[in-house]
Amino acid sequence: MMRCEHTMPFYHRLSTLGSLIVATTLLATGCGNADYIGRVVGGQLRIYLESQPVEQVLASNTLTDVQAERLRLILDVRQFGIDELGLFAGDSYTFFFDTKGQPPAYNVSASHKDRFESVTWTFPFVGEVPYLGFFDPDEADALEATLIADGFDVRQVEVAAYSTLGILPDPIFSSMLDFHEVSLADLILHEMTHNTVFRDGDTDFNESLATFIGRTGAMAFLESQDDIDPLFLPAAIDGYEDLDRWNAFLASLYESLEAFYASDLSSADKIAGRQRVYEEAMTRFKEEALDEFHRSQRFESALEPEINNAWLLSNRRYNLDLALFAEVFEATGEDFKASIVVFQDASNADDAKAFLRDWIAANAPDSVDP
Numbered sequence: 001m002m003r004c005e006h007t008m009p010f011y012h013r014l015s016t017l018g019s020l021i022v023a024t025t026l027l028a029t030g031c032g033n034a035d036y037i038g039r040v041v042g043g044q045l046r047i048y049l050e051s052q053p054v055e056q057v058l059a060s061n062t063l064t065d066v067q068a069e070r071l072r073l074i075l076d077v078r079q080f081g082i083d084e085l086g087l088f089a090g091d092s093y094t095f096f097f098d099t100k101g102q103p104p105a106y107n108v109s110a111s112h113k114d115r116f117e118s119v120t121w122t123f124p125f126v127g128e129v130p131y132l133g134f135f136d137p138d139e140a141d142a143l144e145a146t147l148i149a150d151g152f153d154v155r156q157v158e159v160a161a162y163s164t165l166g167i168l169p170d171p172i173f174s175s176m177l178d179f180h181e182v183s184l185a186d187l188i189l190h191e192m193t194h195n196t197v198f199r200d201g202d203t204d205f206n207e208s209l210a211t212f213i214g215r216t217g218a219m220a221f222l223e224s225q226d227d228i229d230p231l232f233l234p235a236a237i238d239g240y241e242d243l244d245r246w247n248a249f250l251a252s253l254y255e256s257l258e259a260f261y262a263s264d265l266s267s268a269d270k271i272a273g274r275q276r277v278y279e280e281a282m283t284r285f286k287e288e289a290l291d292e293f294h295r296s297q298r299f300e301s302a303l304e305p306e307i308n309n310a311w312l313l314s315n316r317r318y319n320l321d322l323a324l325f326a327e328v329f330e331a332t333g334e335d336f337k338a339s340i341v342v343f344q345d346a347s348n349a350d351d352a353k354a355f356l357r358d359w360i361a362a363n364a365p366d367s368v369d370p
Helices: 010-028 034-050 054-059 065-085 137-149 174-178 181-196 203-224 232-261 267-292 296-303 309-318 322-331 336-347 352-363
Strands: 095-097 105-111 121-123 127-129 131-134 153-159
Touching: 034 131, 054 065, 054 095, 065 174, 065 181, 065 203, 065 336, 105 137, 105 309, 131 137, 137 153, 153 309, 181 203, 181 232, 203 232, 203 309, 203 322, 203 336, 232 267, 232 296, 232 309, 267 296, 322 336, 322 352, 336 352
Parallel strands: none
Antiparallel strands: 105 131, 105 153, 121 127
């Protein structure tokens, strides 16, 4: 069993949040988003004040054995992220919030229909972002309806977790306890990465890096466990290989549509004709790719939802240039802490991806003279 770090007393937590609300409200004035920020801060305030220390929840005997096991797993993953990956945690994941069976939040993103161009919003601290989060599903539905009426492709998803970038102690949501062990480890390390490395206004970099660290760190965590089922690791590897195949297909579909949108057709013709590009890609996927999956039945159902521009952009921002991050990791000798330092330096560079490519060229083993 790991030992949890000391948590902030209640009055300190309240004072910290109060300062955040004042600062956020002041900065929001003049940017046109004050009403939205006020609602989000109010929802975060409720979560913040109603969260309970993890030790208290475990001692209450209100959880099932499986839920208690998952909660302890989160604590172990958190400590692994701190000790082995060099991630910043602060007091995140030392508090527990009961979502009463509901998702913690809802995320809405949108894109133009005739091109891959996200609708964006700008906020203090985080810069430009291609999505909005809501605690109230009705508010998310209202924005979705407005964006659809304005002629955009829209995607709304339920949020499993989110990061406050280390400003507040992100809680463990009760809904997390239903996750599979691999997905849970991946999720926690993904969000801890946001607390550690963040590039203002560059969602693609932030989310893709967190995807790489979450996945790679989750596998490292599993490998570190002495009592793991011998069949567990191969199953996890198979699962990630299937995800890679699925994301490669979606990247190919993105490229096909991007080429189609670059044609001289009118906007109306592009919108009318894109369905043909999608259907041809789906046919190829079913006939040529699906049989290569370890668990093909999981991805048959993935073909059912409508895949629009907002959907493809959302997937892309979480899976862009993962191989580039992997090259850095390999060049450090698969040293997580050394890699995190490189990624932090990249986040402060004018061009993060160019910085990483230059760093790889200078530090990859085959670039060093014997």
